[in-house]
Structure formats: C-alpha cells, structure tokens
Amino acid sequence: MTAENGPRRNDGQAAAAGPASSRVAGWPGANGQGTRQNSVPALAVTDASIAFGPLRAVDRMSFQLDPGGMLGLIGPNGAGKTTMFNLIAGSLKPDSGTIAIGGVPVQSEAASRRISRGLARTFQIPRPFAGMTVLENMLTAPQGQTGERLLGNLVRLKDVRRQERAAVERAEELLEFLQLSRLAGEEARVLSGGQRKLLELGRAMMAEPQIILLDEPAAGVNPSLLDFIIDRIAAINARGITVLLIEHNMDMIKRLCGRVLVMASGRLLAEGAPQDVSRDPAVIEAYLGGAPA
C-alpha cells in the first residue's frame, strides 16, 4: 500500500511563520527553490517487516514520501511507529523489505551511513550530551569535517578553522531560530524537557538533512512552547526538508500534515487526510482498544 503526501497543510503556515522562520544560511531551499523537483521519492519503504520473537512489531509496511513533503505517522501506543522510525534510521535492520533514501536502498547500511545520506532523527525522549554545552551539542552533528581526523587537525589547520567557524556560525543561527541562543554556553543538563526537544531538533538540523524523522516532538512539552515547536517544524519543512512526524497530538498533526498514515499492531491501518482518518471507524476502534495496543 502506498501513501504519498497530499497537499501540504503547512505551506501557508510556513509563509506566515514570522521572521525567525525565514532565512538560515545553507538550508535546502533557503533561496526559495521549490520542493518537488525530483520524481524519486525522498523516502520509500516497501514491505518492511521486523519481528521480536512472536511479536511482529512492523508488518509489511509500505509508503513513500516525496522530497520536501511532510507525512504524519500516528497510531495507538505499541502500534510500531517508533520501531518503524528505528528501521528507517538504521537502529534496527528489517527482517524483510526495503528502505530507500533518494532511491538508494539503505536497509543494510549502518545508522551513521544513513546520516551521511541526509537522514536525521530526533527521539521521543530527548537525549542531549548532558555534560557538554548547548553549542557543543549542536557542533557534534555536522558530518564530513576535516577536523574529525587527527591528522587533518595537524596538517590542514586552515581548513579546520574555516569549517569550524562555519559550523559555529550555523549553530548560532539555528540556536537563534530555536530561541536557545541565551543558553548556548550552558551545559545541556540544565535544559527543560521542551528546550531539550528544541536542542534535538537543532542538532538534527546541524547535519544538514534532506529528511528528518521527528519522534513525538510535542510529548511532554508545555502548551506555550508547543505552538513554537509547530511553527519551527513548519518553517523547516518550508525550506524543502522532508519531514516524517510521529505524534499523538492530533491538533499538531492537523496543523502540519496534509496526509497521515495510521499504524496499528505493526500494520498500516489507514491513510488519508487527518480529518478523514480521525473519523475512520477502524482508526477509532484501534485507539479505543479494539485492536491490540
């Protein structure tokens, strides 16, 4: 079964997101380029399955996501959403099926290789490097820097300094975008739950992803911060970054996603516009306990 993202709900919202959402140097689409230039799906999952003993956590899931699109992934607890994320991100390997990023099968690649292909993710429970500053947390994410090699630091000092300056500049811009600038020098351990979510979003963005997987970005976030997070996700997507979003907060899903997939018991239960699937009897049944959670 295939689901392509429909008309993106956030198109208008991103434009109205305000000045902070407008320009961050180096973002895909930052120069106003379109987001649907490529016919190859940004992400294609085909018949992906994984079982833990007798439990089929993900069972023949298939869907596609166009470049620059945003797709919601919802379902009751235990439906297999985060496992699906883990399969895409490379934390788990599927027993069968394929996962392709930009048309390239990646199901047997390590997580770090997928990151270098432009895939980034956040976690349901944000996990910063607590003993490092907020800025340092951001700076752990950039890929392919000369300074990642000991020898590079010794013989290509000029390149290292130039890349380091660029990375710091980008991190500072993103921290400003996420309204974390004043905390840049603080250890990440002092951040609140919501701020940690924002930091994870920023760290994921530092890897300059083409696709970003957001695992419950609204979970445990106070309502005043929620609107801000929604606004930032819309702004990120408006820059052409493909977003796959797991979320229980249907208001957030309705505001951000033109189309959603509903999972239950590891399978694709329904797909469509958020307001349509929320009225689907099978979906209501799954959420109210008709299907095993």
Next chain:
Amino acid sequence: MNAQFIVDGLIAGSMIGLGAIGVTLTYAILRFANFAHGEFIAWGAYLALAVVAAVPFGMVPIGPFSFGWMLPIAAIAAALLTGGLAILIDWLLFASFRRRGSATIIMVIASFGASLALRSLLEFVFTSKPVYFTRELQIAMPLGGGLRATPDQLLMLGVTAILVIAVHLLLTRTAIGRQMRAVSENPVLARLAGVDVRRVIRTVWCLGGALAAGAGVMAGLLVQIRPYMGFDLLLPLFAAAILGGIGSVPGAILGGLLVGLCEALAVQTVGAEWRAAVGFVILTLVLLLRPQGILGKAAT
C-alpha cells in the same frame, strides 16, 4: 627540607602526566583500565632509540642540551609508531572483545596479557640492560631559591606544557575532540547522532600511544631506558588519572604533577624506598574521599 623536591617533582610529574592523559582518555571512552599503557611508554622510548641508533649522525649536542637534532625527529617518529602500535593492539585484541560485548574485567585481564607480551618482546629484542639516548653530562643550572635544573629538564617541562595545551585545544576546539567527549558521555547516542565511533576509538589509541611515547622519550632522556620503565610508572599513571578526574586532560596533568611532587617529597622526607608507595596511597585516598577526582564531575 630542601625545596629542590619541587623541581624534581614537577619533572617526574610531567612524565606521569603525559602518560596519564592516555590512561584517562582510554578509560573515559573505552571504559576499562588499560594496564598495557605503561608499555607504550617503554615502546616509545625504545622506538626513538632505534631511530637514533639507525641514523649515524645528528646526535651532536645542540646548545646547552645533551642531545642533537636527531632526537626530536626520532621522538616524532616514535610517537607516530607508538600510536600505530596502540591501534594495532586494539585491532588485534580489544576490538574483538568489544564486538562480543565482553565484560570490563575481560578487557582489563586482556590488557594485562598485552602488557606482559609487549614487555617480554622488548626484553627479547633489546635485553634488560639499561640504555641511554646520550651519555653527555649536564650541569644543573641555578634557578634561584636554591633550586637547580638541567637544560634538558627545563626543555622537557616546556614540551610537556605545549603538548598538554595542544591536547586540551584538540579536545575542546575541534570536531574530533567534541566527538571524543560525546562518545565518552554516551557512545550509543553518539553513534545515533552520526559520530563515527570507530574512528574516535582509533584516535584515542593513537593519541594515547603518541603521548605515552613522548613520556617515554622524556624518561629515557632524563633517567634511562629499560623494558620495565613503563611498568614501574603504571601505578603513578593511574593515581594521576584518578586524582585529576577520569576523562579530564588538565586533570591528568594536574594529577601527574601532584603525584610527582608527592613522590619527590617522600624521597626527601621518608626515604627513596617509599617512593613507589606514594602512588598507591594517593590512589586509595582519592578513591575513598573524592572518587570523581579534582576536576572530574560526580556521577549524577
């Protein structure tokens, strides 16, 4: 009491501190106490000696120093080779245990085995007879306040300071340094965040081995070269790393200097035969009173 113990202690402490940096980094990132680290010190000294012996020129003393320009070149070569040796040992031994998810105690015991093998190999190739980079005699210069030091000793203190600052900058201002700290804090998260953990581990071994070689060359120049020179430094190395706080480079060097000063003080006050006990006493006291060390962070 003679204040000369301060100079003696700082010089011994520099050697201990350089070695302790490798111990502290290995422990912080790979989470086991590598008892083979002392052998990297001895191998570094012998490799530098081999380079010096292989080149029949360049050992005419420069200025006030006891060695020629070949020794710094040999030291750089030894640092690279010892870094390579450390990576090789990891590849042959520790990496396979990591892949199997072996317990820490297995890694520690394996490091004991590696230590014995490396030391025996040195004895086999070079014999147990002490050797020297140079037999030039140096006269200690007065530094004021009754303190004296040879030009070689002062140079080694300066070199240590430069190396420590360089390593500190590497850890705090470069991508690989941040990645090392990230892996030290949470290796699983670091991997998921895109850090190449295997490269970080290789870097730690290489850096630790190279600094150990530096300590070995220093010890060889100021004292003598023998197969047990690294083994004898092992307890002070661990005392310094734990005293300074595991994972902290400034802590390792501070710990090294304090251990060196305490050893020198013990030689003056209670006798040279008690010198070896100083590291053990410091290690015990720190573990009892402040397990996180001076600059380490308490576990939360």
